[in-house]
Amino acid sequence: MRTNPQVLLQALDRLEELAGASFWERLWFSPLRHVEVALYRALPAARQERNARCQTFFGVPMHLLLPFGSDIYTTGGKTQPAEIRLARFFVRYLREGDSLVDFGAEYGYFSLLVSKLVGTTGHVVAFEPAPAAYAILKINCKGLSNLSTYHLALSNREALQTFYEFSGIYSGYNTFELDQIEREEWFAECSPRIVKVPCVRLDTFLSEMNYRPTFLRIAIESSKEKVISGAMGYLERHLPTVILRYRTQQTDASSNQRTEALLRALRYAPFCITSSGELRPVDDATDYLLKSRLDVEYLIYTSHGINSSS
Numbered sequence: 001m002r003t004n005p006q007v008l009l010q011a012l013d014r015l016e017e018l019a020g021a022s023f024w025e026r027l028w029f030s031p032l033r034h035v036e037v038a039l040y041r042a043l044p045a046a047r048q049e050r051n052a053r054c055q056t057f058f059g060v061p062m063h064l065l066l067p068f069g070s071d072i073y074t075t076g077g078k079t080q081p082a083e084i085r086l087a088r089f090f091v092r093y094l095r096e097g098d099s100l101v102d103f104g105a106e107y108g109y110f111s112l113l114v115s116k117l118v119g120t121t122g123h124v125v126a127f128e129p130a131p132a133a134y135a136i137l138k139i140n141c142k143g144l145s146n147l148s149t150y151h152l153a154l155s156n157r158e159a160l161q162t163f164y165e166f167s168g169i170y171s172g173y174n175t176f177e178l179d180q181i182e183r184e185e186w187f188a189e190c191s192p193r194i195v196k197v198p199c200v201r202l203d204t205f206l207s208e209m210n211y212r213p214t215f216l217r218i219a220i221e222s223s224k225e226k227v228i229s230g231a232m233g234y235l236e237r238h239l240p241t242v243i244l245r246y247r248t249q250q251t252d253a254s255s256n257q258r259t260e261a262l263l264r265a266l267r268y269a270p271f272c273i274t275s276s277g278e279l280r281p282v283d284d285a286t287d288y289l290l291k292s293r294l295d296v297e298y299l300i301y302t303s304h305g306i307n308s309s310s
Contacts, residue, residue, distance in 0.1 A: 003058065003116055008091045009277075011057040012077075012084060019079035030074050037070045041169070049132065049167055056109070058116055063139050064107045065132065068171045078109060081275075082296045086243070088277025089298075090114055093241075093306050099123040099212065101202065103154050103227065104219030104245070106133050108140040108147075114215075115147045122146055125211055129153040129197040130165045130174045154218075155199035156229040164192035177222040201230035212238060219245040225259045236266055242301040246289055253286050260285050260301075268301040279306075 018029055027034045033054075040050070049065040056062050057076040064072055071079055077087065090110070094100075096119040102111045105126035115124045124147045128134040134151045141147045153161060153176070164181070165174050170190050173181050181187060206212070218227050224244060228235070235242070242263065246256070260270065271279040272288060282288045285299055 005091050008058055009088065012088055012091070015057050015075060015077045015079060016084050018075050019081075019084065026074070033074045037067065037074060041067055041070075049171070051136075056112065058113050060112045060116060062107065062109065062112060063136050065136060065171070067169045069107060072107075072109060080294070080296050082245075082273075082294055082298050085273040085275060085277060086110070086298050087113060089273045089279070089300070090117060092277045094118055094122075094215070097121040098214045099125075100215045100217060101125045101127070101206075101211075101213045102217045102219070103127040104129075104217075105137055105149075106130075106219075108137045108149075110217065110219075111137070111147060112140060112144075115141075115144055118146065120146055123148070123211065123213075125150070125209075125213065127152050127154060129163050129176075130171070131195060132165065132167070133171070133174070151197075152205075153197045153199045153223075154202050154205075154227045154230060155223060156201065156226040157199065158201060158204070159199050160196045161199045163195050163197040165195055166190055166192045173221070175222050176220070180221070202227065203231055203233040206234050213240055215241045215243065217243040217245070221245075221247050222255075225255050225262070228259055228262045232262065232266075235263075235268075239266070239303045241306055242268065244299050244301065246297050246299070247295060253290070256286050256289065263301050267303045269303070271300045271302065273298055273300060 018026060051063065052066050052073050053061060053063050054073045055076055066073060090113060094114060094117045098118045099122050100114045102124060105111045105128045108126060111124050111126040126137060126147065126149045128137050138149050141149050155161065161176060163176055164178055170186060175181055218224055270282040270285040272282050274280050279300055289297055
């Protein structure tokens with residue numbers, strides 16, 4: 001049975017309060033875990049990853065790796081403003097029977113949330129190219145009949161592609177393209193592991209697997225244009241809602257404009273997510289991202305509008 005959306009929205013309100021709380025208030029919420037994380041980050045061992053387990057705000061236990069998963073480990077959720085807004089959007093707009101493709105699923109935080117929201121008649125297909133993150137994702141999704149995981153990447157052609165996997169506190173910067181990452185101050189101290197990841201076209205994959213997602217979440221910092229290009233056939237036929245994540249300080253304006261041009265050619269329009277989880281039209285997506293004061297932002301693209309379920 002689908003969890004009552006109002007219960008989840010109230011839990012998100014508490015998570016947001018915790019996100020804006022002082023260090024001491026957050027420490028009071030989970031003292032042992034905050035001390036554990038603080039000590040771990042202060043030691044050289046923080047460059048290595050350690051397995052941990054916690055309970056999420058939506059009631060599902062979750063494995064993760066520290067220190068990258070510290071936020072979820074200490075609070076039960078992702079507390080960046082954009083991540084809280086996206087969680088509210090999912091709670092408000094997803095219905096039983098909906099389905100999601102989640103590319104860049106990491107440990108499965110949003111995949112698990114959506115799995116709970118769409119129920120047994122819905123489905124989540126989670127893609128994660130980073131080997132370390134995928135190993136945890138697979139553990140988290142084990143035994144869930146409505147959630148499938150794939151150690152694959154999405155692109156505009158089928159091939160093996162070079163992927164750069166960082167460890168420790170920098171694993172959130174895993175990428176297919178180093179151009180933007182090389183400018184970071186920490187880059188010289190943290191060399192990535194170079195791996196080859198199989199890439200598939202989403203058009204081909206969905207046709208072969210007989211999946212028909214109603215939502216696509218693309219949460220990678222590069223190659224969005226290639227992912228959308230490889231999904232154009234499905235997008236044109238079925239018009240799913242597309243959710244794109246951006247790191248605003250690393251955004252490539254020209255690539256973003258090409259990605260948006262592909263979507264606008266199919267009559268998609270961009271929306272931002274308000275603090276309540278509702279959608280508001282955006283006239284110029286590139287300008288919106290450039291003016292954002294947040295590190296991470298989400299834009300929602302839809303061609304038909306969607307109605308809230310809560």
